[in-house]
């Protein structure tokens with residue numbers, strides 16, 4: 140095995156010389172670079188794989204599943220050891236629980252999972268058992284989700300609505316209309332997707348039903364709600380709200396294509412949320428016209444004293460398959476002002492429609508030259524940004540650039556993983572929905588970062604337990620994690636949650 144430093148310096152030489160990377164199978168040799176605004180972004184390859192078995196149960200007694208819907212590093216936990224390993228705590232967030240046979244009364248929650256990362260950069264293929272040691276994961280604890288008065292949240296489809304109301308102590312403005320599970324006691328219905336872990340222990344959580352953004356306390360209690368503009372709310376023909384995800388609204392977010400992406404620029408306290416694909420009026424009712432999605436920005440610098448104002452809104456053109464269908468976006472991550480990573484993909488892989496995924500990437504997009512449409516006529520659903528998928532001529536969309544493929548055959552083979560048949564535990568899962576960035580802290584490569592991603596296994600286990608009741612989903616799909624090493628030359632301080640006072 141070559142030393143990491145040697146391989147990385149070879150990559151640097153290769154890039155300086157402008158040579159095209161030779162296909163070979165070590166992490167560094169797989170480096171692929173893209174140029175954006177004069178800077179070079181490099182994918183240095185897969186460096187770790189981790190797994191939590193499909194039947195693992197958390198402290199509540201339920202199956203630990205769906206955890207790749209959102210991940211974030213717990214603030215201040217990232218540590219580099221003298222021996223070159225890294226450790227920390229991930230906050231992992233499942234969505235609305237096991238719902239293959241309809242939604243259930245699953246209380247929203249967040250899990251703390253400790254990890255030790257031992258990056259592997261060699262070219263020899265590790266056995267599947269040894270591959271799992273490169274990202275060793277240890278479940279620690281679970282925080283359940285509640286409303287202010289200790290009422291549990293629910294994963295049930297929100298057929299009911301709680302009217303807007305005010306008067307909560309410590310809440311600076313009235314709560315907007317909220318999606319409710321129509322149970323005997325009405326519970327706030329949450330289909331959680333994106334997560335941001337704040338330095339004070341609170342969380343921003345994005346949801347697909349509203350689609351809303353919630354501020355949640357360290358103890359799991361709801362603190363505040365952000366309601367997006369009317370163009371994004373699910374409205375009926377008569378312009379009434381209906382949050383159900385069983386049918387598409389007439390305008391607003393597509394059912395199950397809500398705020399999948401959520402990320403924070405911590406230095407300016409700007410929170411960004413992105414819809415998985417276009418709203419219905421923007422072409423979202425068909426995969427062939429749904430690529431023009433919206434990214435929203437909120438100023439969350441004073442969430443305790445005022446409702447966060449909308450401060451920006453841009454159109455992001457998602458990638459297309461060779462059949463012209465949208466590769467919807469499951470997560471975003473802030474990199475530097477105007478620049479983001481985007482996890483866009485098809486729905487194939489283990490437990491998907493097909494074993495073979497054709498597109499699963501961490502791409503880059505840049506909004507610095509895109510039109511800011513917030514507060515314009517486009518926030519009214521009567522004025523689509525892309526009628527039938529044709530972008531309005533007055534709008535310039537973000538610049539979307541292909542970057543890192545998660546399904547590179549040679550990279551996966553180094554960890555005994557694969558894409559395409561056979562359908563077995565070494566096949567990568569279909570649904571990857573999370574991104575988290577942490578610094579490598581390598582003085583030779585100060586702009587190198589680890590990019591973590593985890594998959595949502597939809598709680599699929601033959602020995603499952605949901606809200607205390609056993610279930611058999613007919614298959615066992617483990618919770619899989621991947622870690623890549625990347626060079627992001629423009630990274631700014633707000634993009635990475637730091638540990639021990641390092642300088643980024």
Ligand SMILES: *[C@@H]1O[C@H](CO)[C@@H](O)[C@H](O)[C@H]1NC(C)=O
Pocket residue numbers: 286288290324325
């Ligand atoms: C909790 O508050 C919600 C309104 O926010 C209300 O619908 C519900 O009935 C309350 N539950 C209890 C147990 O007080």
Ligand SMILES: *[C@@H]1O[C@H](CO)[C@@H](O)[C@H](O)[C@H]1NC(C)=O
Pocket residue numbers: 298299300380381382383386
């Ligand atoms: C929303 O629509 C669903 C199904 O179309 C219906 O059952 C439900 O009653 C509606 N909810 C409201 C609040 O109108």
Ligand SMILES: *[C@@H]1O[C@H](CO)[C@@H](O)[C@H](O)[C@H]1NC(C)=O
Pocket residue numbers: 491492493494560561562563
């Ligand atoms: C996936 O591969 C398995 C073989 O391992 C095959 O039996 C199955 O039909 C394939 N699934 C699809 C959807 O093609």
